[in-house]
Amino acid sequence: MPKVHVLQAPSAPLQGRSVRCSTRSVIFTFGYVVNLVVMPFKAYLSEPLPWNLHPHSLDLAPNASFEIFSIKAFQFLSETYNNKTVPESATISRDMAANTYCLRYTMAFPSFGDHQCIEYMLGFPAALYYSLATTEFLCDFVADNTTTRLNRPLYHCQQDRFVTMSIAFSCTWIVPLEQPDTFDVYHGVQLLETPMFSWIKLGYRVGLSVFIGFAQWRLYFQHLKPLLHNLRTIGLANLNDEANYVIQLGDPTWLILSHRIVTLVMVLDCFVNVGYSGAAGNRTSQVNNIWEFCLGCLYGSRAVWAAYFVMYYATPLVKYMAWEKHFQPVDPGPMAMTAIFYAGPVIYNNSHTPSLLFFQWLHAIAAPNIEIVECALGMVVFLSTMAAVPVLFSCTAQCTRRAFKKRHIAPTRRPLYASMRFNDWKQWILFYQRRLWTPQDQVGGTLYYLFDENPRYRKYPLFSARVSDCFVTCYNTDGVVVRQVRLSLMHSLDCQSTDPTLRILLCPHVHSTSAVGSINSEGCDNSEKDKSSKYIHLGASGCQWIQ
Structure with missing residues (x-):
């Protein structure tokens, strides 16, 4: 106007x-x-602060083979996380300064082997993020009998990338226990964020925070x-x-959640920190440690910015097509709160149902080889799922409201x-x-x-x-x-x-x-x-x- x-x-x-x-x-x-x-800084409940972050210690030659990488990666992670360093009751452990974390599940396998790998895949730690090679390694292990299992390598490593950029490396390894055919299965991850990049992130988050404060005043x-x-x-x-x-x-929150710059920057922040989103996904894939599960839910709820992004940037299309009558406005503040509760269960469900095979396929389809996980497509699908929730709710609420008004409200009221x-x-x-x-x-x-x-x-x-x-x-x-x-x-x-x-x-x-x-x-x-x-x-x- x-x-x-x-x-x-x-x-x-x-x-x-x-x-x-x-x-x-x-x-x-x-x-x-x-x-x-402080909204941009809530990520630091799960991310290390730049002054606490140590450079990762895995030293590899530029042209090192994958075999050498696997040996050094496994040696580093298995020395960090093992039965001596991880408490017996712990399912998940994390070192914020080193930017590593590990999941450990105790699993039993049939002594004569089983070729129905999917039943066991749903119980492996961090299975949502396995490469094809890691999946083959674990399925071969399940299919082998007791004797053959112990005569093969008991670890496999992979590289995690986002649009060709390395964001992490991880290893899955198996440790036999005293009880027959029972093993501890570890999945350790080293996130590859550098201190310099961490400082850059802090800088733009400070800038975004100042901008949000100014926008509240102006609007x-x-x-x-x-x-x-x-x-x-x-x-x-x-x-x-x-x-x-x-x-x-009143509450000025909706004015910020519908701001084109804020929504765009926060969605980009989700993509830039896809490695930490994966860590949050692994946290919510287990429920033995409720505190870690809740932190994973809180970090995963940042995906609600994809919903605000779609709600704002879909507005020109909605208005051009004159579709306003088909949508019921959604209160964005409570939506952020509810995202905390449905982000975790969505990830947990994906980690323990056959839908994880779909995400494994997404992570493999764009990868250059079977030893690499490409996270971009999986992240897009997850954010799209979170973005669809308020839009579908808006359409459903409008249909329900229209039907209710026809039945229960007098025309003159x-x-x-x-x-x-x-x-x-x-x-x-x-x-x-x-x-x-x-x-x-x-x-x-x-x-x-x-x-x-x-x-x-x-x-x-x-x-x-x-x-x-x-x-x-x-x-x-x-x-x-x-x-x-x-x-x-x-x-x-x-x-x-x-x-x-x-x-x-x-x-x-x-x-x-x-x-x-x-x-x-x-x-x-x-x-x-x-x-x-x-x-x-x-x-x-x-x-x-x-x-």
Whole structure:
């Protein structure tokens, strides 16, 4: 929507109104801000910090053969992880400074061998990331009898790559136990990130964090200044009994999660750190160590950025095809929380069901030889799976909502969008006590009535903007609540400037007596009355909050 610069009219004289922000909402909003600013650094719950990271110690000549590589890699990993260095009860071990980790499972095999390898493959550690050669090595081991097994090499190593770049090397080795036909199966991994690259990552994450803080100010908090000024000097209505205002601040999270630069950088961050995503996948492939499983879920939930990426970059297609009516906006904040819970089970399921064969095939199809794992396709499929969840949920929710409205809501009944109940679960908790004594006079929510009238007015059809709304509680001189007003930012509105039947025009006049903006079908003078258009009337000082 084009900006119109107009001269400001003189402010109305002070009316002695008191305006303050609710303490509870300020605390919650501060928490939302901090959560967004530190978001890029949450990866360090699973990644080593650059000043703690040691260069990997495997020294190989540039033209060393794969056989020499395997010997040295196995020697290094088996000396780091063995029955003496790993506690007997441990399933997973990790050395953050060396950037290595290991899974160890105890498995029993039939003494006469078994050619049905798939039944055992589902129980091998980190089987999701095996190369073809590692798979053949383990299947041959399972097929051999007791005598033959011990007369063959008991280890195999592989190289892990992402778009031809080496990101890790790993080995799988087998250690016989005292009990007949019972073995400890190890899978050790050395991630190949250098300290210099780790410092570069920290640098761009610091830059992204600063950018997120600036974006929150520009998109949300700077609009509070004219609102506070207007409430103090003008008020929401020409009523003498409105003496005090208390503002319940909203959650600006969706404004960041729908930002084109933030979503793009975070998705690229997922690809750049594919090695750590693999480590998170291995953490969630076991449940004996619940703490490691939870850390894997938390790191795996970063894949939700693929969902935000698709939700934002699919918007031009949705609007071009006029598909807005087929999607129900999704609250992106709770979606990030739920991703923590479904990322882990998805990976665990892929690690212990025949679907792991599909991922082994994906990792092998682009590899130059059977000793190498190429992770790019597997990462794309995983991120696509995570990205599809909110889109499918949005379509399903819209179909369900449409069917429910047809059956249960009378045609003349309008939903009460001014209510605090129309919000996501975080704001429900914040506003719980206030909802117990909500005043009868509730106004606002104009944007949502407009979206109901025609979904094409949604600027971001897949993102719900309701969580960022402010609620202004109006008190009279006796301290009694008079009414409650819901205010929404114009950022979520598509003015449809290219469609003459839907367009919303910006009124060029200064509205010095209006604290907040409004939308209606009337211009401010007779020359502007166009029955085919709606008008946005900004509040004084260019206030972009709409009642």
